[in-house]
Amino acid sequence: MNRRTLLASAAALALMAMLPPLPARAQGTPIPEGEKLKVGFIYVGPVGDGGWSYQHDLGRKAIEAHFGDRIETSYIENVPEGADAERALTQLALAGNKLIFATSFGFMDAVINTAAKFPDVKFEHATGYKRAENVATYDARFYEGRAVMGTIAGMMTKTNKIGFIGSFPIPEVMQGINSTFIHARKVNPDVELKVVWAYTWFDPAKEADAASALLAEGVDVILQHTDSTAPLAKLQEKGGIGFGQASDMAAFKPTPRVSAIIDNWEPYYIKRVGEVLDGTWASHGVWLGIKDGEVGIGEITEAVPAEVKEAAEAVRDQIAGGYHPFTGPLNKQDGSAWLAEGQTPTDEELASMDFFVEGITAQIPR
Known part of the structure; x- marks a missing residue:
C-alpha cells in the first residue's frame, strides 16, 4: 500500500501510542x-x-x-x-x-x-x-449530473445503445444508472442501456475490460461510476464517446470526453x-447538488452538436431551478408503480434505492 x-x-x-493522550x-x-x-x-x-x-x-x-x-x-x-x-x-x-x-x-x-x-x-x-x-x-x-450526461448520450448515440460501467450495486450507483436512462429515453425513446459491473472503485485494467465488453455489444456511448480514465482511453482507441467522472478528465477533450460530472x-x-x-x-x-455548486458540469466540447449542447444545458439549468431528475410517472423495472404523475421521491427513498426503473433490461447482482 x-x-x-x-x-x-x-x-x-508505537511511540505515539505510548505518549500521554492530548487533552x-x-x-x-x-x-x-x-x-x-x-x-x-x-x-x-x-x-x-x-x-x-x-x-x-x-x-x-x-x-x-x-x-x-x-x-x-x-x-x-x-x-x-x-x-x-x-x-x-x-x-x-x-x-x-x-x-x-x-x-x-x-x-x-x-x-x-x-x-x-x-x-x-x-x-x-x-x-x-x-x-x-x-x-x-x-x-x-451525482444523479443530477447523470441526467445531463444521459441527455447528451441519448441524443448522440448512433447505435441506440449506451453503456454504464458500475462499481458496486449500492444506492448511489443505482441512482446514477436510473437517472442516465430516464433522461436518455426522454430524448431518444429507442435507447437501450447496457450495464457492466466492475466490482471496484479503481482498477484501470478491470475498467478497460468493462468498456471493451460494452463496445463488443454495440455500445457507442459509455458512462462510468468508477474512478480511472481507462474507459476513456479505451474509447479513444476503439471509437465512441464518454464523460469525465468525478473530475474533468480534460486530457481526453474534445473527444472521446465530451463533458464531465465534476465533484467540487x-x-x-x-x-x-x-x-x-x-x-x-x-x-x-x-x-x-448542482444548485449548491457541489456537482458541476464540465465543458461540453465542440464535438457535441449545438442542439445537443443546448438541450443538456437546459436540463442542467432546470435542475438548478428545482426540477427533480426523478419526477413521475415512473415505474420500477418489474412494471410496478413507483412515482405517480408529478411525484418525486424523498431523500430517504433515494438513499435506499435498490431497483432499476422500467425499460432497463440489465439485472442487478444480488
Whole structure:
C-alpha cells in the first residue's frame, strides 16, 4: 500500500501510542490563535487517479491555500475498504489530526468504530449515512449530473445503445444508472442501456475490460461510476464517446470526453475546517447538488452538436431551478408503480434505492 512515510512507520505509531493522550477539546471550543489544526484524509485510490481521489485531494489543497499556517494536512492513499481503513484512520488520529475526512462509502463502519475510540476527534464521512456526535456525513447528488450526461448520450448515440460501467450495486450507483436512462429515453425513446459491473472503485485494467465488453455489444456511448480514465482511453482507441467522472478528465477533450460530472468538494472542506477553527462544528448530514455548486458540469466540447449542447444545458439549468431528475410517472423495472404523475421521491427513498426503473433490461447482482 502506497502511504505517506510518516504515517506508515510502525515504530512511529508505537511511540505515539505510548505518549500521554492530548487533552480533549470540547465541542464548540475554537482553536486558539497560534495553535495549528491538523487535518487528515484517507483515499480509496491514488491521488493521481484523475478522478474521485484526485478531486478530493484538490479539496485538501484548497484548504491549505485558504487557511495557510493555521492548518497542517496529511493523507493516506490506496486504502482498501475494511480493516485497513480502520488502521489508517487510527494512524491519523494518533498522529494528532483533530479533523479527519474519510472519502469512500466503504469506510463507513471503520469511521464509526474509530470515532468511538477518539471522541475528541471530528470525523467526516463522504457518501455514508451513519453518524455520531463526532461523525458527520456529506454527499453529492451525482444523479443530477447523470441526467445531463444521459441527455447528451441519448441524443448522440448512433447505435441506440449506451453503456454504464458500475462499481458496486449500492444506492448511489443505482441512482446514477436510473437517472442516465430516464433522461436518455426522454430524448431518444429507442435507447437501450447496457450495464457492466466492475466490482471496484479503481482498477484501470478491470475498467478497460468493462468498456471493451460494452463496445463488443454495440455500445457507442459509455458512462462510468468508477474512478480511472481507462474507459476513456479505451474509447479513444476503439471509437465512441464518454464523460469525465468525478473530475474533468480534460486530457481526453474534445473527444472521446465530451463533458464531465465534476465533484467540487472545495467549498465544503473550507467551510467545515473553518467551523472547527472557530468552534462551530457540529455533526450533520448534507446532500448537495448542482444548485449548491457541489456537482458541476464540465465543458461540453465542440464535438457535441449545438442542439445537443443546448438541450443538456437546459436540463442542467432546470435542475438548478428545482426540477427533480426523478419526477413521475415512473415505474420500477418489474412494471410496478413507483412515482405517480408529478411525484418525486424523498431523500430517504433515494438513499435506499435498490431497483432499476422500467425499460432497463440489465439485472442487478444480488
